[in-house]
Amino acid sequence: MPTKRPARRGRKSAYHHGDLRKALIDAGENELAANGIEGFTLRGCAKRAGVSHAAPAHHFKDANALLTALATLGFTRFAQAMRARQAKSSAEPRAQLVAAGLGYLDFALAHPALFRLMFGSRRPDFADAGLHAVAEESFAILVSAIARVRGRDPWGDPRAMEDVAASWALVHGIAMLTLAGSVAFQAALPKERWEHAVDAIIGRLVPPDAPRA
Amino acid sequence: MPTKRPARRGRKSAYHHGDLRKALIDAGENELAANGIEGFTLRGCAKRAGVSHAAPAHHFKDANALLTALATLGFTRFAQAMRARQAKSSAEPRAQLVAAGLGYLDFALAHPALFRLMFGSRRPDFADAGLHAVAEESFAILVSAIARVRGRDPWGDPRAMEDVAASWALVHGIAMLTLAGSVAFQAALPKERWEHAVDAIIGRLVPPDAPRA
DNA sequence: TGTACATCAGTGAACGCGCGTTCACTGATGTAC
DNA sequence: TGTACATCAGTGAACGCGCGTTCACTGATGTAC
Numbered sequence: 001m002p003t004k005r006p007a008r009r010g011r012k013s014a015y016h017h018g019d020l021r022k023a024l025i026d027a028g029e030n031e032l033a034a035n036g037i038e039g040f041t042l043r044g045c046a047k048r049a050g051v052s053h054a055a056p057a058h059h060f061k062d063a064n065a066l067l068t069a070l071a072t073l074g075f076t077r078f079a080q081a082m083r084a085r086q087a088k089s090s091a092e093p094r095a096q097l098v099a100a101g102l103g104y105l106d107f108a109l110a111h112p113a114l115f116r117l118m119f120g121s122r123r124p125d126f127a128d129a130g131l132h133a134v135a136e137e138s139f140a141i142l143v144s145a146i147a148r149v150r151g152r153d154p155w156g157d158p159r160a161m162e163d164v165a166a167s168w169a170l171v172h173g174i175a176m177l178t179l180a181g182s183v184a185f186q187a188a189l190p191k192e193r194w195e196h197a198v199d200a201i202i203g204r205l206v207p208p209d210a211p212r213a
Numbered sequence: 214m215p216t217k218r219p220a221r222r223g224r225k226s227a228y229h230h231g232d233l234r235k236a237l238i239d240a241g242e243n244e245l246a247a248n249g250i251e252g253f254t255l256r257g258c259a260k261r262a263g264v265s266h267a268a269p270a271h272h273f274k275d276a277n278a279l280l281t282a283l284a285t286l287g288f289t290r291f292a293q294a295m296r297a298r299q300a301k302s303s304a305e306p307r308a309q310l311v312a313a314g315l316g317y318l319d320f321a322l323a324h325p326a327l328f329r330l331m332f333g334s335r336r337p338d339f340a341d342a343g344l345h346a347v348a349e350e351s352f353a354i355l356v357s358a359i360a361r362v363r364g365r366d367p368w369g370d371p372r373a374m375e376d377v378a379a380s381w382a383l384v385h386g387i388a389m390l391t392l393a394g395s396v397a398f399q400a401a402l403p404k405e406r407w408e409h410a411v412d413a414i415i416g417r418l419v420p421p422d423a424p425r426a
Numbered sequence: 427t428g429t430a431c432a433t434c435a436g437t438g439a440a441c442g443c444g445c446g447t448t449c450a451c452t453g454a455t456g457t458a459c
Numbered sequence: 460t461g462t463a464c465a466t467c468a469g470t471g472a473a474c475g476c477g478c479g480t481t482c483a484c485t486g487a488t489g490t491a492c
Contacts, residue, residue: 205418
């Protein structure tokens with residue numbers, strides 16, 4: 001009766017894999033974490049997934065297509081990380097903005113290779129509709145957090161967008177400089193002080209007495 | 214009389230190159246700009262320098278050694294870019310800090326591939342004494358700019374170092390997000406507004422009424 | 427329910443490519459006498 | 460100043476490697492009748 005293809009959940013045929021596409025994405029994540037983007041190869045992903053090196057061609061046109069899927073997954077998790085911090089935080093608008101920033105940093109620290117792929121590589125196809133959508137969605141979290149602090153939509157107000165950009169650049173810079181392994185930066189701002197620093201700095205960047213209309 | 218080896222300046226023998234080491238560094242810069250770090254090869258550099266692909270081995274152990282030299286050159290120019298802006302700016306401490314930040318951005322925009330090499334790659338040997346020294350020197354420009362604003366050395370004062378880190382992360386984030394090609398970020402902060410934004414944001418980050426002793 | 431068949435998702439051998447590396451060599455340069 | 464020689468910095472052919480890609484194939488699955 002089911003015209004829909006059976007889900008084959010839990011099924012493990014030695015031959016037909018079941019869900020090689022998903023397995024390759026998982027494998028790609030490990031490959032990325034182990035070898036970095038520079039050492040990322042389709043053959044390596046196939047090996048990690050336990051299939052022959054020609055098998056991925058049935059699911060991904062080339063390595064960049066797999067990297068696009070990985071970047072899409074990355075942005076999904078990235079947005080989740082920001083929302084998770086926001087959910088645990090006070091509903092007060094500035095606390096929500098700080099929480100988004102801390103979620104940004106949580107993600108970068110937990111998934112450095114994905115983070116570099118998302119923000120430092122040209123290999124994923126950023127024109128891909130799915131990737132573009134989820135990247136925009138992540139950005140919207142910051143914009144709406146600023147909007148709530150300001151009490152209005154920052155779009156169209158260059159000075160308000162400057163605040164969006166400043167908050168974004170600040171956390172992005174902290175993440176990048178730390179991931180780059182800069183000893184000098186880590187001495188200036190060790191991870192233990194991130195929470196305090198982001199709170200204090202965003203407090204100064206987007207002061208409570210900011211214009212609200 | 215001169216026991217010192219002749220400089221061979223201006224000399225162009227077809228066989229002995231004269232200064233292949235320097236020529237390879239120049240070629241490497243072009244190779245980097247054209248192909249990115251991912252597409253950087255010793256053979257490509259040799260070709261650009263007009264020598265056989267085996268020639269570089271006499272000057273650089275491997276590709277990473279050449280990349281280390283390129284990163285060292287990059288940091289030298291980077292410090293120059295910051296000092297150049299400072300020289301053109303008012304001597305007022307906050308103006309000097311803003312100028313350092315704008316010089317930081319000048320460099321990133323002018324030499325995106327070098328910038329990524331310096332801050333986003335693990336291929337250069339950052340333990341190399343020369344590279345380490347010049348990288349530290351760049352960092353010191355920011356630290357001393359903050360020191361002048363604060364009226365004292367920020368080292369040992371976690372809150373003052375937080376200001377150093379914040380200023381640094383801010384301009385670094387602006388540079389990285391712009392170089393990453395983020396359309397959303399560029400919409401929020403187009404390059405034409407960098408100068409205004411950095412001035413305004415650093416004004417809030419490091420307020421004039423900051424404690425001075 | 428059984429059978430025949432189309433389709434799909436793998437396999438594994440083969441290929442060409444560009445890379446780094448090695449090696450014997452050679453021509454230019456510098457030095458000792 | 461001239462000559463012999465050591466050293467240095469290149470050349471170009473050769474090699475092995477891992478990569479992506481192609482291809483004929485095969486076994487498992489789903490479907491038509």
